[in-house]
Amino acid sequence: MTNELSTNFTGLVFVNPFVLASAPPTESKRKILRAFESGWGGVVTKTIGLHPVENVAGPKTIYQRSSEAKPYVSRTKRADTVSHSSWNWELISDQPLDQWLPDLEEIKKTYPDRMLIASIMAGAGSDEEMDNWRKLATACVGVGCDALELNLSCPHMDRKDMGANVANDQDIIKSILKAVTEVVSVPIWVKLTPSTSTLVEAAAVAYASGAASISLCNTFPSIPLMDPETLKFEVEVDGLVTSGGQGGLAILNQALQRVSDISRAFPDRSISGIGGIKGFHEAFNFIVHGAGNLQVCTAAMEEKGSGGVGVKLIQELKDDLSDYLRRKGYSSIEEFRGIARNRVVEHSQIRRKSEDYNGGYVKSA
Numbered sequence: 001m002t003n004e005l006s007t008n009f010t011g012l013v014f015v016n017p018f019v020l021a022s023a024p025p026t027e028s029k030r031k032i033l034r035a036f037e038s039g040w041g042g043v044v045t046k047t048i049g050l051h052p053v054e055n056v057a058g059p060k061t062i063y064q065r066s067s068e069a070k071p072y073v074s075r076t077k078r079a080d081t082v083s084h085s086s087w088n089w090e091l092i093s094d095q096p097l098d099q100w101l102p103d104l105e106e107i108k109k110t111y112p113d114r115m116l117i118a119s120i121m122a123g124a125g126s127d128e129e130m131d132n133w134r135k136l137a138t139a140c141v142g143v144g145c146d147a148l149e150l151n152l153s154c155p156h157m158d159r160k161d162m163g164a165n166v167a168n169d170q171d172i173i174k175s176i177l178k179a180v181t182e183v184v185s186v187p188i189w190v191k192l193t194p195s196t197s198t199l200v201e202a203a204a205v206a207y208a209s210g211a212a213s214i215s216l217c218n219t220f221p222s223i224p225l226m227d228p229e230t231l232k233f234e235v236e237v238d239g240l241v242t243s244g245g246q247g248g249l250a251i252l253n254q255a256l257q258r259v260s261d262i263s264r265a266f267p268d269r270s271i272s273g274i275g276g277i278k279g280f281h282e283a284f285n286f287i288v289h290g291a292g293n294l295q296v297c298t299a300a301m302e303e304k305g306s307g308g309v310g311v312k313l314i315q316e317l318k319d320d321l322s323d324y325l326r327r328k329g330y331s332s333i334e335e336f337r338g339i340a341r342n343r344v345v346e347h348s349q350i351r352r353k354s355e356d357y358n359g360g361y362v363k364s365a
Helices: 029-038 097-110 127-142 170-181 199-208 249-265 280-288 298-302 311-328
Strands: 007-009 012-014 018-020 042-044 061-066 082-088 115-120 147-152 188-192 213-216 220-222 244-247 270-274 293-296
Touching (some): 012 115, 018 311, 029 042, 029 097, 082 249, 115 127, 127 170, 170 199, 188 199, 199 213, 199 249, 270 280, 280 293, 280 311, 293 298
Parallel strands (some): 115 147, 213 270, 270 293
Antiparallel strands (some): 007 012, 220 244
16 A cells, blocks of 8 residues: 555545445445455444334345446346446344444454444434434444444435434534534544535534534435336335435436535535545546545445455555556645635636626616
8 A cells, every 4th residue: 555545534544545335335344344355445334323223125225227229227137238326225234233342343453554434323302312322422432433424314214313304404413413522532424415405504514513524425315217017116115115315326426516515615624425436537526526535335335246345446446546646746635635626616607608698687778
C-alpha cells in the first residue's frame, strides 16, 4: 500500500478511501475479515439494532440488467446484458448485539490499521429508544469500533419510528445525536435519506448537533418491475410487494446531486459518498464533488467468486486511483477533492443563446 492512498477522514486515518457500505457485504465477521484481507480501507457494518428483525419470506435482493439489443431493464439474465441496478427490501441485521460485540472486537484486533465503523439504529420518540441509541453506541465503541454511522435513512423499515421514516424530523435528528454524543467521543457519521426536499436543512441540523460527516446516499425508495406476461412483480411474496431500495449505477447521478448539494452548502464539512460506485470513474466524481470517503455496495455484492465483498474490485479501485494520482502529479485525493463544487450553479447562471433573455421573466419596458 502506497502512502498516497492514505486519507484522513473525520480524524481517522484510512489506508485507502474505499469502504464497504452497510449492507450484506458487511453482515458478518467472516465477510468483514475477508474484506480487510482483500484490501478495503474500512467497513461500515450492516446496521445493528436491539429490536426484533425478521426478513420477508422470499428473495431479499435482486439485480436488474439491460442490454443494447433489448434495452429494457429486468432481473432476467439475457444474452449480452450488463448490470443496471440492485433492488432490495432487506431489513437491518438480524444478528443480536451480544453476538456482534465479540465479533467486532476480534475484527479490530485482527486488523488494527483498518477502520471499523458500526452502523446502528434504534427508534425515536421516547426515552426508552434514546437509551437504546446510547446502549448501542457505548457497546460498539467499547469493543473498539473507530466510529459510528447512525442509520436515519433505511427506505424500507416496518417500524414508523425508524430509518427514512424519521429522517426529515429535525427534532429527532437533534435528540438522537444528543443521546449518542453524550456517551461516546468517536466520530459520528449520519446517514440521511436522499428522498427529501429538505436534505440540506437536515444536514445542517446534523452537523450542528455533532455529526462529523454525512453519508450519502442510501438506496432510493422504489418498486420492482412487473412482468407484462405473467403480471408478477420481479420480486414479491404472495403476489404482494412494498417499497424497497434501489442502488447501483441507476442512482449514481442522483447521488452525485445530493452530495453536491451538501458539499456546496457546507464546503468545510465531511461527506462520505455512496451510490453507484462501480470503479474509479464513479469514485472520482464523488471526490470532485466533495466526498472524502467512498462507500461501495452493489458492485462488491455482484462480483462473482468474491463472497460478495469485491476482492477484485478493491484492487482495481486502488490501482486505478494510484495510477491517476501518479499521472496527474497529485500526492493525495485532497488535491482534487471538491474541484467541481464551484462549477455547479443555479440554472439561471448558465449562458443562454441570447443576451436579452431575462430568466423567464418579461423585461420591463
